[in-house]
Amino acid sequence: MPIRVALVNDDEIVLRGLDAMLRNHGERVQVVEIAASKPVATAVDIALYDTFAVGQGNSHGVAKLIANPYVSKVVVYTSNFQPWLARETMATGVRGYLSKSLSAAQLVEALQMVHAGQKVLSPAPGRRGQVGGDWPGREEGLTPREAEVLSLITMGLSNLEIADRTSLSVNSIKSYIRSCYRKIDVDSRSKAVLWGMAHGLRPDRVRIQGSPAQAQAEASGRPRP
Template sequence: MPVRVALVNDYEIVVRGLAAMMRSYSERVHVVELTASATVDATVDVALYDTFAQPQGDRQAVADLMGNPGVGKVAVYTWNVDPELERATLRLGAAGYLSKRLPAGELVSAVEAIHHGTVVVSTDRGRGDLVGGDWPGREEGLTARESEVLALITQGMTNAEILERTGLSINSVKSYIRTCYRKIGVTSRSRAVLWGIEHGFAPDRVRVRSPRIPGS
């Protein structure tokens, strides 16, 4: 039987992009719920928590998922591969800490291993390109990291709050803001917020059960 999976993130485009990564592996994983509401209603073997514009894996949102009786295991899907954060997330009880640089086949294999009782940690240490998935602003030329920073700006976060949420350094946050502003053609934070609201950077609140994934 395929592993029953829920995909969790506040942005519908993010969970749909992650589901699309898995569409060629439907005989091994069955995506039964996409949720942008931070809770899972379906009974699933594994909930995959995507950290795009979300608290990191050692925070309450992940603990709440693990406390859900309908969720078998929780894995964190992230590009923040800091070893201390990884250890803190596993101490919290997560069964996986998976890099966004994993190809689709390796991600599916990791989800299967987690379901069968193995704690899986990506050996990636921040090298290599981001693989697959989707994010708001991609069609405007924004990278995934620029998009995440803009999403947090759109939510009204300060630079200090953004670095706390993402684990980035303050210099990296400022660099992403500069390149993001240049790409979207704004020169101020208020203009960036307006642009973000107009282009899908406000969090969604949706739940899709047994989703039909484009191309599947």
């Protein structure tokens, strides 16, 4: 039987990208719910928490997932591999701390290990960037981190609040903001907010049952692997 998985984040684009990344592994992992700013309401083996713009693995959102009776195990999917944060996250009861540099096959293998009862801390990504998935602003050339920072700006957070949310330094946040502004051709925070609102960088509130990516593949007649 495939592992029943819920995908959790505040951004539907992010979750649909992660769902699409997993679509060719339906025999091992079944996405049964996509929860954007909604609590998981379906019994699942694993809730996969994507940290894009919602706080890191030690956040209140993760604590709520751990306490959710519908969720058997919680796995954090992140690009932030500061050693102290990884340790703190795993100490909360999270069963896996997985890098966004993992391929789809590697991610599925790690989820299977967690389901089998192991605690999994994947290797730090080093210089390798995010392999799969999607994020708002990708088509404009924004990196996942730039898009995350811009999303938090759109939510009205200050540089200090963004640094706290992402566990990065304020200077790093300022650097990401400058590169964002160049790529989206704006010269002020207010213009950046308007751009973000127009390009899907606000939290969504939606719960989707099942896997849209797998359903689309089946509807198109493509055989499952």
